Amino acid sequence: MEAGVFVVSAVVGLFAVASAVLGFIAEEKKLSPDDIDVSSGECEYPANAAFVLGICAVLLLAVAQIIVSSVAGCCGCCKPRAGASESRRVTGIVCCVFSWIAAIVAGVSFVQGAAWNAPVTRDTAPLCYYLKDGVFRRAAVLSLVAAVLGIKSYIMLRAAAAIEPKPDGQQPQQLAPAAAVATGYPQQYAYPPQGYASNQQFPAAAAAAPDQLYGQGPSTQYPPTKGYGEV
Incomplete structure (x- = not known):
């Protein structure tokens, strides 16, 4: 995993x-009917x-969501991407949307729980309302779910951006002959290989006899021997 x-994952998770x-602590400390x-x-x-x-x-939940959404590019919508990484981008956006849904539900539950534990006086006697069990606990669990989905969305969108082709459509440059040999690609020659003469470069040699071109003409080192003919 990159640094x-x-x-980002550590900060959001924290x-x-x-x-x-x-x-969870607020769930244990909330007001009971006997406290009213x-x-x-x-x-x-x-x-x-x-x-x-x-x-x-x-507040902590809101900070976590803002951080993970900012680094992920507003759930991948601020910088739309397409191409080979489209499936990862869609997965990241879906995780981000569900992360925000869980965070909103958790935030509403936290606010509801805090409102019913505020030091106030309500004119509702003899019926005094109080917060039921499980509100803070539900919010705590949803905050963890929101963080996990947010981190997953960030990782997926980052991976999609890493393999995305260049936006200007430029292709990688052709390798030079030396680089092609080093990387194992076949080398193409724009000129005749060494050791072979070209007819355009050597017209006199092209007009010569074929046996002289290929070294099969009369040899000066070994003169021809006498021949015998039948009369």
Whole structure:
């Protein structure tokens, strides 16, 4: 894994885990029916740690989502890509969309839980409402799901961008003959190979007898021997 991917994943995961931990703690600290006082026909909700924990949790979740969406290019929509990596890009966009859906549901649950644990007085006596169980817990789990989907979206979109062809349509340059030999590609010659004469370059040689061209003419080193004829 590249250093940049590791850093982004670690930061986003850290914020998401912190948000989830605060959510689980808020679930244990939330107001119960016994904590609510009834005075003069009003329900008085005392100060509670779940209110602050819920606000901090939703802020951490928002920061995590903003970071992972920014580095991923706004879910891949700010820089649309196409080509061989189209399938990875679509997968990254789908993960990003579901990540935001989970984050929004988690954020609403955090805000709902914090609102019902705020230190206020409500004129609802003798019926005093309180937060049911599982709201903060659901938000904590969804914050982790949102972070996992966001990181997966970032990795998929980054991988799609890595194998994307150049936008200007330029193709890789042709290898030089020396580079072609070094890389194992066949070398093409634009001139006759060494050792072979061209008729255009040597017209006198082309007009010579074929046996003189190929070295089969009379030899001066070994003169011809006497011949015998029948009369």
